[in-house]
Amino acid sequence: MSKATVKVERDQYKVDGEFSAIIPGTPIRDEEGRLCGVTKPRQIVHMHSYGGEALFFDALSKGRLLATRCANPACTAKGTVYLPFRTCCPDCLANMEPIDYTEVAKAGAKVYTFIVTERSGAFNTLVKPIRFIDIEFPGAATLLKGYMVAGEPRIGLRVVPVFRREHPTFTITDLAWAAEGTKPQDLPPGFSFASNERIPGAAVVQP
Numbered sequence: 001m002s003k004a005t006v007k008v009e010r011d012q013y014k015v016d017g018e019f020s021a022i023i024p025g026t027p028i029r030d031e032e033g034r035l036c037g038v039t040k041p042r043q044i045v046h047m048h049s050y051g052g053e054a055l056f057f058d059a060l061s062k063g064r065l066l067a068t069r070c071a072n073p074a075c076t077a078k079g080t081v082y083l084p085f086r087t088c089c090p091d092c093l094a095n096m097e098p099i100d101y102t103e104v105a106k107a108g109a110k111v112y113t114f115i116v117t118e119r120s121g122a123f124n125t126l127v128k129p130i131r132f133i134d135i136e137f138p139g140a141a142t143l144l145k146g147y148m149v150a151g152e153p154r155i156g157l158r159v160v161p162v163f164r165r166e167h168p169t170f171t172i173t174d175l176a177w178a179a180e181g182t183k184p185q186d187l188p189p190g191f192s193f194a195s196n197e198r199i200p201g202a203a204v205v206q207p
């Protein structure tokens with residue numbers, strides 16, 4: 001099976017390779033060897049378009065955490081900061097401006113609540129037990145969900161963002177959290193603290 005790949009040329013997706021494949025199955029039999037059925041493995045490649053959120057996922061691979069803010073002067077919620085990154089304002093539906101919230105997160109992100117999960121669903125890639133946390137940020141209207149890779153969660157714990165900058169997956173798992181004061185050598189392989197890179201089009205917000 002040739003690997004499925006996609007690129008964009010002149011604003012159009014160009015796909016290559018195979019996006020679905022039938023994998024040989026096996027018979028299902030009872031204790032006497034009588035045939036009861038078959039397994040039918042299938043492989044499907046999903047294509048997930050990020051649209052206006054692509055900037056957010058690209059920034060993670062560069063070690064920066066982006067949020068969005070409504071800049072519409074006519075909006076009653078003008079200036080409200082949203083993290084998770086969302087492209088449109090929920091109040092006025094206008095496109096929002098991306099902002100770089102990394103410094104605010106480094107200086108003031110806290111665990112709002114948490115849950116430690118011993119069991120996960122199919123296709124989980126996180127190391128178990130998973131320390132899921134809800135994170136609150138000074139000045140943001142929303143909580144962000146994430147997971148801790150260093151330290152034990154507790155309500156009110158100060159956490160800092162860490163980023164999978166080596167071999168990024170360009171998914172939300174490239175963003176994780178560590179207890180404040182964690183040393184670089186205590187981060188999992190591939191993860192590092194925030195960089196000083198500037199993301200074009202996203203003004204840096206200072207705490």
Ligand SMILES: [Zn+2]
Pocket residue numbers: 070071072075076077078089090091092093094
């Ligand atoms: Zn608005």
